[in-house]
Amino acid sequence: MSSVKKIADILVERIGAILIGKDQEIRLALACLFARGHLLIEDLPGMGKTTLAQTLAAALGLSYTRIQFTSDLLPADIVGVSVYDRDNGSFEFHPGPVFSQVVLADEINRTTPKTQSALLEAMSEGQVSVEGETRQLPQPFFVIATQNPATQSGTFPLPESQLDRFLMRIKLGYPDPVAERQLLSGDDPRKKLKNLKASINEATLEQIQAKVSGVKAAESLIDYIQRLLQQTRTLPQLDNGISPRGGMALLQCARAWALMDGRQYVIPEDVQACLEPVCGHRLSGAANDQEVISLIQQILNSVDII
Amino acid sequence: MQPTWQTPRPALLWMLISVVTALALHAGHLPLWLLGAAALTVLWQIQVYRGAWQHPARFIKVLLTLLCFGGVLSSYGRLLGLEPMVALLVSGFLLKLLEIHHRRDALVLIYLAYFIVIIQCLFEQGIVTGFVVVFGVMIVTAALAGLYQNNQNTQNKQTNRSGKLGTWFRPFRSSAVIIVQSLPLMLVLFIVMPRIGALWAVPKEQGSGVVGVSDSMSPGDFSDLGGSSKVAFRVEFEGDIPAQSTLYWRGLVFSDFNGRRWSQSGSWGYQDGSLLQWYGEKPEPWDRQATRRGDALSYKVTLEATNSPWLFALATPKPTSQDVALTRDFRLFSKRPLSSKTQYRVNSWLDYDLETGGLSSWRRKIELALPEGFNPKTRAIAEQWRQESPDPVALLNRLLKLYNKEFIYTLKPPLLGKHTVDEFLWETKRGFCEFYASSFVFFARAAGIPARVVVGYQGGERHPSEDYLLVHQYDAHAWAEVWLEGRGWIRVDPTAAVAPERIEMSFADLFGENEDFLAESLLSLERYRHINWLNNLRLRLDALDYAWAKWVLGYENVQTDLLTGILGRLDPLRVGLFLLAAGALAMLPVAIMSLLGREKKYRDELDKFFIQFCQRMERAGIARRPGEGPRDFAARIESLRPDLADQVSSLTGLFEQQRYNTAVLNKRDLRLKLRRFRPYLRSKIP
Structure with a gap:
């Protein structure tokens, strides 16, 4: 399946030209998309969250809308509203920004839980219910939410149950010195974005998504994943371990990751690459994110592959 | 007091089951009101758990405690003794159930439950009791496991999604696993651990309901010898079992007659050394008066609890077990009254002479003593016979012939009045062994021949498949011994003169079809011995019971030989090392199993x-x-x-x-x- 690998490499290269020095994160975002999951990007403002989302949408040739979440945003502002049409004498539905293939929910933790949950319903069901009518969202439907770290003031942190709806959470972090110099010396990346052409079309994306489930996970690999999950449940520093749903998400991401690496089977390295993005936001109880990351590293170091 | 701790549900269930089990084990010897109190406390605890009732207030608890004390006192009339103590312990145990506020209270209750379950062994030690007690321990362990299960629950919520029934039964399952895993260790401890003698004696009810040979005999007082089918003892011979007619198991010798009752003569009468000659100590001077000829007959007797110190043996015995003594009249005597099944070894010489050297005057006085004012007719006739035939052997034969001609052996003789021997010999002429032995000895003494009554058992039932002899309570017998110049003490069984088949056949064979025989025990398997398969079943069960007695209860007797065989020599270091090694070896399979369970990964x-x-x-x-x-x-x-x-x-x-x-x-x-x-x-x- 080198074709998927080729496509992935091209995508990473093109997006990487705009979002410089973040190849690993771009790959993870792609894996998340191929695994039909939604992505949460958590970082401080100005780290390129929006750029990543926009570039992804453009490179994949998908329709794209952006919702800027604010504290006074209402659910209707997302899903849409029926307006009385005087000419027809009837209500006409005006779809909200959620009716798009890629939705960038910018700063999702700035809005109230009520509005947050309107989006989250769309994410889990692939449909929205407006005024008693269920409307299908376009396919593929991919939400990229960004959020500022909850420690900042004026935020409504997402509860654990809703964090669970995101397949992955990634952090962009500061660029490394080389990338940063390149960034400073070059043009504004947003200008380049306008020239970016779609590398694949919808049909190809759907094919790739379909292939992910066919990637083989051998018995000993399943066993490895299970032991990793078990380990998260026995750590005293954590209140809760990874749920079985989290475990399935991990396996699905590892499959997508393996496929992007040109393999039809999952190896432990795929699981290890996905563990932190998939499980980081699902583990709670630790004091802060830094601690969660070190715990995950500890788990990886204590569970052997055989 | 506010309850700050809630018993986990499964633990509570198993605690209540433990309480019921412990009570059920002891139900036989607890007063009825205590069982009612148990039901009440269990109900109370359930209601408290449901939140319907309150924990009892302090003054109610004090009141209940006093009530229990009073109840025990009024039921038994005293507090000392095994049964009142157990009743007191059980009542405390039940009251503790009413005040479980913390885990430590529950622990106290559970530990008490262990104790109470195991105490049952003081009352009974049969094979069934053994298994029931182990089962009780299993249930109590389940309560203990349930008490700690809650922690486990919070730790791995995910793995804990078994069904509702599963949560209830999990404590019992883990308890069963624990018990099964500890079985090898139990076995090792059983086999190797040296038996330490009792540190304290448990006062048990004397002679409560135990039938057997009593320490006196008064023929004519009770007139119904129904016979009990209970086993008196079992004997395992090293060689063949001797002929039925030679199996006279001597238990007690009665030389003292007060006109009504035969009993042992007081020890004050004897003047040649100590009355008891313990095994392993140097022989008393009187031991020389016994001549033992030929090869000894070696055998092992397993005696049921009798609560008296008398042991049974064939004449003339010599004990080969610790704490068993030979008495002055050549019987066996145990150091302690037998409160439980006991095993001892004996060597007997069936060919013997006793006191052939002549009786000293004080001995003669004891063996000829007759009470004044009783049985004048017999005394007169005896005197008359003596004049007619001065040879004592001829005289005794004449008496036996009289028995043979005119007397009838019956288990339901008529009651006798003041002159028991006179009435029996010359009027009623019906009776069983005690009547014959008593009258025979009286007559002999009246004719100037030293004589005494011996009681014990006669004969026994050969177990058809296992090689041992089974002696029942209905084999109890009384006979006479007379002393003849130059020949010493000679056994004479006057009953044999009346009913020789009584001696040659076993008692049960003789009376098995008789309506009166074993009339009191309708349910006894013994009663149905003529039904073949039931009889087989009875003998099978007896063999099992005997094996249990021999190998489990009486293991002490085998242990030393067994361990010496393995270790060569017994010293604390060797026994300790052997205990450690055997324990480690026994736990090895358990360790391997648990390791395999963990390592059963894809180590291909x-x-x-x-x-x-x-x-x-x-x-x-x-x-x-x-x-x-x-x-x-x-x-x-x-x-x-x-x-x-x-x-x-x-x-x-x-x-x-x-x-x-x-x-x-x-x-x-x-x-x-x-x-x-x-x-x-x-x-x-x-």
Whole structure:
């Protein structure tokens, strides 16, 4: 399946030209998309969250809308509203920004839980219910939410149950010195974005998504994943371990990751690459994110592959 | 007091079951009101748990405590003694159930439950009791396990989704596993642990309901010898079982007659040394008066509890067990009253002479004493006979002939008045062994022949398949011994003169069809011995019971020989080391099983191969980090030692393909391929 690998490499290269020095994160975002999951990007403002989302949408040739979440945003502002049409004498539905293939929910933790949950319903069901009518969202439907770290003031942190709806959470972090110099010396990346052409079309994306489930996970690999999950449940520093749903998400991401690496089977390295993005936001109880990351590293170091 | 701790539901259930089990075990010897109180406390605890009722207030608890004390006192009339103490303990146990506020209270209750369950062994030690007690311990352990299960629940919520019934039964399952795992250790401790004598004696009810030979005999007082089918003792002979007619198991010798009752003569009468000659100590002077001829008959007797110290043996015995003494009248005597099944070994010489050297005057006085004012007719006739035939043997034969001609053996003789011997000999002429022995000895003494009554058992039932003799309570018998000049003491069984078949056949064979025989025990299997399969069943059960007595209860007697056989010599160091070694050996299977349970992973050839590869790399200075995948490891090796790259990538590639991709090679090919790598794995990396 080198074709998927080729496509992935091209995508990473093109997006990487705009979002410089973040190849690993771009790959993870792609894996998340191929695994039909939604992505949460958590970082401080100005780290390129929006750029990543926009570039992804453009490179994949998908329709794209952006919702800027604010504290006074209402659910209707997302899903849409029926307006009385005087000419027809009837209500006409005006779809909200959620009716798009890629939705960038910018700063999702700035809005109230009520509005947050309107989006989250769309994410889990692939449909929205407006005024008693269920409307299908376009396919593929991919939400990229960004959020500022909850420690900042004026935020409504997402509860654990809703964090669970995101397949992955990634952090962009500061660029490394080389990338940063390149960034400073070059043009504004947003200008380049306008020239970016779609590398694949919808049909190809759907094919790739379909292939992910066919990637083989051998018995000993399943066993490895299970032991990793078990380990998260026995750590005293954590209140809760990874749920079985989290475990399935991990396996699905590892499959997508393996496929992007040109393999039809999952190896432990795929699981290890996905563990932190998939499980980081699902583990709670630790004091802060830094601690969660070190715990995950500890788990990886204590569970052997055989 | 506010309850701050809630008993976990399964623990409560099992605690209540433990309470019921402990009570049920002791139900036989607890007063009825205590069982009612148990039901009440259990109900109370359930209601408290449901939140319907309150824990009892302090003054109610004080009141209940006093009530229990009073109840025990009024039921037994005293507080000392085993049964009142157990009743007191049980009432405290029940009251504790009413005040479980913390885990420690529940623990106290559970530990008490262990104690109460095990106390049952003081009352009974049969095979069924053994198993029931182990089962009780299992239930109490389940309560203990349930008490700690809650913690486990919070720890791994995910694994704990078994059904509702599962949560209730999990404590019992873990308890059963614990007990089964500890079985080997129990066995080792049982076999090796030296038996330490009782540190304290448990006062048990004297003679409560135990039938057997009593320490006196008064023929004519009770007139119904129904016979009990209970086993008196079992005997295992080293050789063949002697003929039925020689099996006279001597228990007690009665020389003292007060006109109504025969009893042992007071010890004050004897003047030649101590009355008891303990096994292992030097013989008393009177031991010389016994001449034992020929080979000894060796046997082992397992006596049921009698609560008296008398032991039974064939004449003339010599004990070969600790704490058993030979008495002045050549019977056996135990150091302690037998409160439980006891085993002892004896050597007997069936060919013997006793006191042939003549009776000293004080001995003669004891064996000729007759009470004044009783049985004048017998005394007169005896005097008359003596004048007619001065030879004592002829005189006694004449008396036996009289018995044979005119007397009838019956289990239901008429009651006798003041002159028991007169009435029996010359009027009623009906009776059983005691009547014959009593009248015979009286007559002999009246005719100037020293004589005494001996009671014990006669005969026994041969177990058809197991090689032992079964002596029942209905084999109890009384006979006479007369002393003849130059011949010493001679056994005479006047009953044999009346009913010789009584001696030659077993008692049960003789009276088995009789309505009156065993009339009191309708349910006794013995009663149905003429039904063949039931009789077989009875004998089977008896063999099982005997095996239990011999190997479990009486293990002490075998232990020393067994251990000496294994260890050569018994000293604390050897026994201790053997205990440790055997304990370790016994726990080994358990350890292996639990290890196997944990290590039952995919340690197949491929994994071993990969581990070997990792070890080789480790020797070369590149150790695989825990959790490092094969591909990452290979990449790291490549960056550190580019010269190894080819081999390493082909190795890890094979592993990865085989392990995580669809297995490319079948088992045989894989083995071949792995073999090809072997020399490489063994070689040293420069």
